[in-house]
Amino acid sequence: MGLSPGNPATERLYYHDSYLTEFTSRVTGVRDKGRRVYLDRTAFYPTSGGQPHDTGTIGGVPVVDVVDEEDCIAHITAGPVSPGEVFCRVDWERRFDHMQQHSGQHLLSAVVLEMLGARTIGFHLGAEVSTIDVELASLDARQAAEIERRANQLVIENRPVTVSFEDSSSASGLRKAPQRGGLLRIVSIEGVDRSACGGTHVRGTAEIGPVLLRRLGKAHGGVRIEFVCGFRAIRRARADFENLAQLGRLFSAAPDETPALAAAQQKALEASEKAVRKLAAELARLRGAELYRAAIPDAAGVRRTMQTAAALDDELRATAQGFIAGGKAVFLATVEDPPALLLAASADSGIHAGNAVKSVVTALGGRGGGSAQMAQGSLPSREALAAAIAQLKTL
Numbered sequence: 001m002g003l004s005p006g007n008p009a010t011e012r013l014y015y016h017d018s019y020l021t022e023f024t025s026r027v028t029g030v031r032d033k034g035r036r037v038y039l040d041r042t043a044f045y046p047t048s049g050g051q052p053h054d055t056g057t058i059g060g061v062p063v064v065d066v067v068d069e070e071d072c073i074a075h076i077t078a079g080p081v082s083p084g085e086v087f088c089r090v091d092w093e094r095r096f097d098h099m100q101q102h103s104g105q106h107l108l109s110a111v112v113l114e115m116l117g118a119r120t121i122g123f124h125l126g127a128e129v130s131t132i133d134v135e136l137a138s139l140d141a142r143q144a145a146e147i148e149r150r151a152n153q154l155v156i157e158n159r160p161v162t163v164s165f166e167d168s169s170s171a172s173g174l175r176k177a178p179q180r181g182g183l184l185r186i187v188s189i190e191g192v193d194r195s196a197c198g199g200t201h202v203r204g205t206a207e208i209g210p211v212l213l214r215r216l217g218k219a220h221g222g223v224r225i226e227f228v229c230g231f232r233a234i235r236r237a238r239a240d241f242e243n244l245a246q247l248g249r250l251f252s253a254a255p256d257e258t259p260a261l262a263a264a265q266q267k268a269l270e271a272s273e274k275a276v277r278k279l280a281a282e283l284a285r286l287r288g289a290e291l292y293r294a295a296i297p298d299a300a301g302v303r304r305t306m307q308t309a310a311a312l313d314d315e316l317r318a319t320a321q322g323f324i325a326g327g328k329a330v331f332l333a334t335v336e337d338p339p340a341l342l343l344a345a346s347a348d349s350g351i352h353a354g355n356a357v358k359s360v361v362t363a364l365g366g367r368g369g370g371s372a373q374m375a376q377g378s379l380p381s382r383e384a385l386a387a388a389i390a391q392l393k394t395l
């Protein structure tokens with residue numbers, strides 16, 4: 001068997017017939033222990049021009065990738081392929097899906113140019129959705145709906161899609177100036193579009209099926225339009241309906257009523273969350289007052305408490321406020337992870353909480369401070385926290 005360099009050029013059967021899925025061919029060379037296969041002619045489309053490669057079988061061996069090497073096409077197979085004549089089969093479901101998306105892209109790009117004068121500067125055929133990037137500053141939902149409607153109008157008219165080979169010097173009316181000279185493969189949608197393209201296309205726009213525009217975004221200084229065509233559009237619309245119907249059941253309402261109901265519920269939820277926060281603060285303040293009542297005043301008449309908390313949060317601060325509100329009071333709380341503390345002192349306690357925390361915590365390598373009544377600090381370790389608490393307790 002000859003090796004790849006010097007392989008004869010591969011005849012591209014898909015250039016002339018996108019619907020050809022079964023063919024016989026001759027293996028002209030193999031590499032990588034028979035897993036990189038070269039054929040004299042192939043209907044397998046290689047990844048190029050934004051369209052992913054075909055899959056299928058060569059001599060019964062699955063094809064996992066197809067690579068365009070300019071003159072030759074390399075078929076990457078799951079196992080070794082034997083030399084000689086081989087029977088090949090292209091996975092039609094995958095190929096036809098690609099034909100629907102790629103032909104849909106030509107149609108959409110032509111419609112965007114016709115309606116908004118914007119050129120297409122990028123195309124990606126994805127596993128779920130495809131995208132085109134168009135030279136526009138912005139595109140709103142109303143314009144997207146108009147583009148979608150026009151594209152589907154052209155689908156319904158079933159405009160013929162044809163392939164011709166023309167010299168670049170004489171080919172006219174192309175949507176995009178050709179990037180190379182010589183013979184061009186031109187894909188035309190009757191009365192709508194003429195584009196130089198090596199991709200596989202449907203024979204009439206009706207086969208594209210429904211065209212749905214999805215998300216609009218930004219890309220490369222332009223607008224990125226997500227779209228799905230054909231069976232993908234039907235699958236997507238079905239999934240959208242199922243999701244909406246599920247929401248409708250949750251709201252006990254018709255799907256069309258769910259956006260307004262969801263907005264109303266969100267507003268109600270925000271209001272109740274606000275009320276819960278207010279009640280939690282009130283409860284914490286009362287808990288502080290309760291602790292105050294239970295604390296026994298020392299010789300100087302000052303009540304002290306020492307609490308452990310999960311976090312330095314609003315609730316802890318409210319508890320501290322509730323405690324010192326009684327007067328002649330000092331409230332100290334620790335948080336283990338990360339090591340931190342809170343000190344609150346009533347105005348008549350003779351303690352400036354901010355100054356006390358700042359001097360003790362800073363000396364132990366931590367950070368902290370606050371007002372005369374309420375201060376908090378963080379410490380580098382549990383040992384430092386213990387040392388800080390030992391000092392602050394003696395205030």
Ligand SMILES: [Zn+2]
Nearest residue numbers: 049197198199
């Ligand atoms: Zn194309």
